[in-house]
Amino acid sequence: MMAPGRRSSTFTRLLRHGFTDPSAAERLLDGPELSPVRNDPFLLEALAATADPDLALRGLVGLVEAQPGTAARRELLDTLIAAKPLRDRLLGVLGASAALADHLARHPRDWEALVTYEPRDLHPGVEEFERGLAGAADPVSLRVSYRRCLLSIAARDVCGTTDVAETAAELADLATATLRAALGLARAAAPDEAALCRLAVIAMGKCGGHELNYVSDVDVIFVGEAVDGADEAKALRAATKLASHMMRICSETTVEGSIWPVDANLRPEGRNGPLVRSLSSHLAYYQRWAKTWEFQALLKARPVAGDLELGADYVAAVEPMVWKAAERENFVVDVQNMRRRVVENIPVSEVERELKLGPGGLRDVEFAVQLLQLVHGRADGSLRSGTTLDALQALATGGYVGRADAVQLDAAYRFLRSMEHRIQLYRLRRTHLVPEDETDLRRLGRSLGLRTDPVAELGREWKRHASVVRRLHEKLFYRPLLDAVAQLAPGETRLSPEAARERLVALGYADPAAALRHLEALASGVTRKAAIQRTLLPVLLGWFADSADPDAGLLNFRKVSDALGKTPWYLRLLRDEGAAAENLARVLSAGRLAPDLLMRAPEAVALLGDGDGGGLEPRGRALLEQEILAAVRRADGAVQAVAAARGVRRRELFRIAAADIVGSYGTEAQPVEADQGALVDLVGGAVSDLTAATLSGTLRAVVREGWGDTLPTRFAVIGMGRFGGHELGYGSDADVLFVHEPREGVDEREAGEAANKVVSEMRRLLQIPSADPPLLVDADLRPEGKSGPLVRTVKSYEAYYRRWSLVWESQALLRAEVVAGDEELGSRFLELADPLRYPAGGLAEEAVREIRRLKARMESERLPRGADPKLHTKLGPGGLSDVEWTVQLIQMRHGATHPGLRTTRTRQALTAARDAGLIPEEEAATLDEAWVLATRVRNAVMLVRGRAGDTFPSDPRELVAVGRYLGYGPGRVGDMLDDYRRTARRARTVVDELFYAG
Structure with missing residues (x-):
């Protein structure tokens, strides 16, 4: 025994080296088994480097005790001290796996399998493992040989000689060699049956994908055929006997335990179907009865044992079916639903610890990768790998997954698989649950290289990687583009000139030759950009075709792509971000306004996604003012300040137009069920708020440049007409009044000159020619009209209205x-x-009477010559003017006694009139419908033509585009015009009753 002082020093040293029970470790080190090496410093350092030094030390003592005699013990200890590779390998395994320590104690000379350390030993394949199993003459010896081979794999793994992917591949190769050995034993036990049949063993799942766990069911499918001249029924019975015996050899428990279960439930009809089928029977089943998940499973099919030629024939025969599976109806939805069901079936008590099946687990990565493979692999053979990480790399190389996303997903998958490996390695039990015991967590964390605070670090790293997996799984697995690609016919996913021309003609492109030139410019070459375009374009072509002008949509897409060609986020956004690609297709093919706005600010494409661009929800006036005023403060002078404000306006007009178009056209994920009135309110309110914010910024810029912080007079802008009513359209002028009031101590004349200068400068700055949509400020509704002063004081307005005001001004x-x-x-x-x-x-x-007279005069004098009154949205019967004047007459008559009528908004006032009993409910609904429809038509004309108009376009293509916006599909232009006339006619009947006769 050591002296107390020395014992205290050793105790402290053991603590410092990671032992959690230094007293027990001290006793083991002082015991007779390790007496020859107890003072060797290398031993303690090697133990400290293991995942669990206490476990490693106990395992080493047990191994030494098990050696047959003193000489064998001495040989082991001498070799251990002299050979660092052996020391690291052996102690590494003992510190990570109690099960393998038990194996070594039962088979004490198997440590010699870890002595060899040559390059050829680093990454053995099936042949090397077959040699390692060659001496096994029965199931028991096969298990011993299997564990000996497993020992070497684990040693390379825990020492970092192989990474997690290489370890998984070695485990799959060892499984292959074991299946061959087991089948050999089964054949030897039944030579007569073996002579009757050919039997192929097809590996599925992780074994087929070359990514097996330490302990996992080995999924297989059996294919049998009769040898020449043999009866097929007898041959299949013989093959079934061989297959069943092979499965028992691997699965049954003996004194040496079991190897792993062989699971054949992925076969046709599952456990209810025959264990072995002929190749033709397999194909008949897959052609007629197979479900989507069965083709997904076949993605990893690989012949591993038995008749490899027959196995290769099987894989070659089913492979075309695998790569056509994505064309099945509801394929993508079926795969997504299957993943949801897996999560739903996890016990609630385990879901937070489930490393494989839970949210953010391994299955999330695998399902996302497999779904992308099956959808895009039809046209791209480089994606057809059964190995998850190889397939992920191929998806990234081909542009189907973002490179940064692929790197993160790869790292997360490797970390989670490493956790899974080390959890299973400890007891060699099939589990995917993260342990709860702190000792187990500490061992697990240290095995992964986390040494400062293993338990806490493990929790943080696991949570971080699981969060990455969950986020990217949602992004990739539920990507709307996938379903659209899956719905394309096989030839449509390839942009060969012949196939592309045929498809363009079929889709209704008016100029296929020009469209082909655009496709060539966008998708030719070997760049990543071209690869992503080749993924996007087949789907986009269909979306462009679902419009009045697919040629314009494709041309606009090329222009935007050229403008953003060197911007790394652009194509990534379209590929990854929700419905961004479909939204862009709708916007680019819906008319001129939105594409023109986008060409002037291509970066606004970001608004179409789900990310930080803010989406298509129009921003409120407060946020808009905040941004515009901040831009004004940063600007150098009023001209630059107003240019910045107009830049914000351009971007936000695009956001509003895009929201309107997507809400009107819908997407494949969200068909049109839009409330037309809500869309009208959205556009009118958003454009009005944007105009108000722009005027606020312009006012601030003018005041800052001319007077610094304070204008000599207080100044306000009053919105009138549609502006004040929150009903502006895309091309509406801003009707306003300007009012001011001199500040205390300021001469009235000086104040008036300052106010007039502000008005003149605001109008000038807003009318400077630019590529931005114009914002015309119209002050003609002021007292005395064009002949009156542009700006007045409150007192001046009051005096005018008291003495001279006409009823139309009120x-x-x-x-x-x-x-x-x-x-x-x-x-x-x-x-x-x-x-x-x-x-x-x-x-x-x-x-x-005066109001009625003015209305009648306006109808007769202001309607454009040659215009069809019945289709004029503003001045025609049942148009905007009819509804608005009717509502306004009710407001002026009853606003004093009914507060709800005191609103600037037409629809709100109409609702208030109905609620107050001033207009019957049916008549109110008729007027509202007509007003909403007329407003929608005006918005449509502006979106389609790029310029304002009050009547339907005469150009047939533009007329079809307006119809598409209003929800009328191909061939229904006539229905649209008839519906408008009918709606307007009904509204005019109500107007005649309420306005003229009421």
Whole structure:
């Protein structure tokens, strides 16, 4: 025994070297078994490097005790101290696997299998393992030989000589050699049956994919055929006997335990089907009855034992079916649902510890990779690997998966597989659950190289990698583009000139030759960019064709792609981000406005995805003002400031137009079920908020440049007409009034000059020619119209309205709302407007007659010559003017007594009138329908033509595009026009009753 002082020193040293029970370790080191080497420093250092030094030390003592005699013990210890490779290998295994330590204790000379350390020993294949199993004459000796081979694999693994993928491949090769040996034993036991049949063993699952676990069912399928002249029925019975015996040899438990279960349940009809079938029987089943998951399983099929020629014939025969599986109806959805069912069937108590099947687990990686393989592998043979990591690399090389995503997924999969390997290695038990015991977690963490705080570090790393897997699984596995690609016919996934021309003609492209030139420009070459385009274009062509002008859609796509060609995120966005590709196709083929906006700001493509671009949800006025005002502060001068504000406006107009188009056209994932009124409100509110924010930024820029922080007079902008009503269209002018009030101590004349200069400068800056859509500020609704001053004080407005105001001016004030500038000043203006627009006691009959007279005059004088009144959305019967004047008349008559009518918005006022009983519900619905439809038509015309219009286009293609936006498919233009006339006619009947006769 050591002296107490020395014992204390050793105890401390053992703690420092990672032993958790230094007292027990000290006793073992002082015991007779290790007396020859107890003072050797290399031994302690080697033990400290293992996953579990206590376990390694116990295993070493047990191995030494098991040696047959003193000489054998001495040989082991001398070799252990002299040969570092053996020391690292042997102690590494003993510190990671109690099961292999037990094996060594039962077979004490098997440690010699770890002595060899030559290059050819580093990565053995099937032939080397077959030599290692060659001496096995019965199931028991086969198990011993198998464990001896497993010992060498584990040694290379825990020492880092092989990585996790190489270890998994070695385990699959050892399984192959074991199946061959077991089949050899079965044949030797039944030579008569063996003479009757050919039997091929097809590895499936992880064994077939060359990525086996330490302990796993080995999935197989058996194929049998009669030898020449033999009866087929007898041959299949003989093959079944051989297959069954082979399975028992591997699966049954003996004094040496079992190897692993051989599972043949992936065969046709599962456990209810015959264990062995002929090749023709297999093919008949797959052609008629097989389910989607069975083809997914066949992705990993590989002949491994028995008649390899027959096995190769089987794989060659089923392979074309595998790569056609994606063409099955609901293929992608079936695979996705299958993955969901796997997760749902995990016991609740285990789901958080489930390393393989749980969310963020190994199966998430495998299913995502396999789904991408099956969809894209039809046209790309480079993807047809049964090995997950090889397939992932091929997907990244081909541009089907982002390189950064592939790197992250690869690292996460390797880490999770390493966890799985080390968990199973400890007891050689089939499990995928992360242990809960702290000792087990500590051993697991240390085995993965986590040494500072193994348990905490393991938890963090596991959580991080699982989170990456979950995120990328959701991104790849549920990618909308996948389902669209899967629905293409095989020839459509390849962009060969002949196939492409035929498809273009079939899809209705008017100029296939020009379209082919675009395809060639986009997809030719060997670059990654071209590879991704080749994935996208077959699907995009179909989406472009689902529009009035597919040629324009493809041309616009080429322009955007050329503009963003060197931008790394562009094609990645289309491939990976939700419905971005389909959204872009809809937007580019829906007309001129949205593509024109996008060409001026191609980076706005980012808005079409699900990421940080913010999506297609229009931004509120507060956020828009915040961004525009920040841009104004950064700008050098008013001209640059307003240019920056217009840049924001351009991007946001695109966002609004894209949201409108996608909401109107729908996508394959979200068919059109849009509330047409909601879309109208969305566009009107969003464009009005954007215009208000732009005016706020322009006002700030003008004031800052001319006066610094403070203008000599308080200043406000009042929105009028559609602007004040939150009903602006894409091409609407901004009707406004300007109001100011001198600050205390400022001369009124000076204040007036400053206010006028502000107005003039704002209008000038907004009208500077540029590529941006114009924003015309119209102040013609001011007192005295064009002949009156552009800006007045509140008192001046009050004096004018008190003495000179006409009824139409009071009517115009119904839409007045503060949109920019001094809120308090604007509110005071609205206070003086309220008695005019909501007169106490209602409207006098004379005023009512005047409004009707003005309306009738407008109808007769302002309708453009040659226009069809019945199709004029603004001035025609049942159009916007009819509905708005009717609603406004009700507001002026009853606004003083019904607060709900005091709104600038037409639809809200109409709803309030209905709720107040001022208009019957059916008539209110008729007017609302007509107003919404007329507004939608005007928005459609602007989107399609790129310029405003109040009537349907005369160009047939443009007319079809307007119909598509309104939900009318091919050949239904006539229905659209008839429906409009019918809706307008019904609305005019209500107007005649309420406005003219009421």
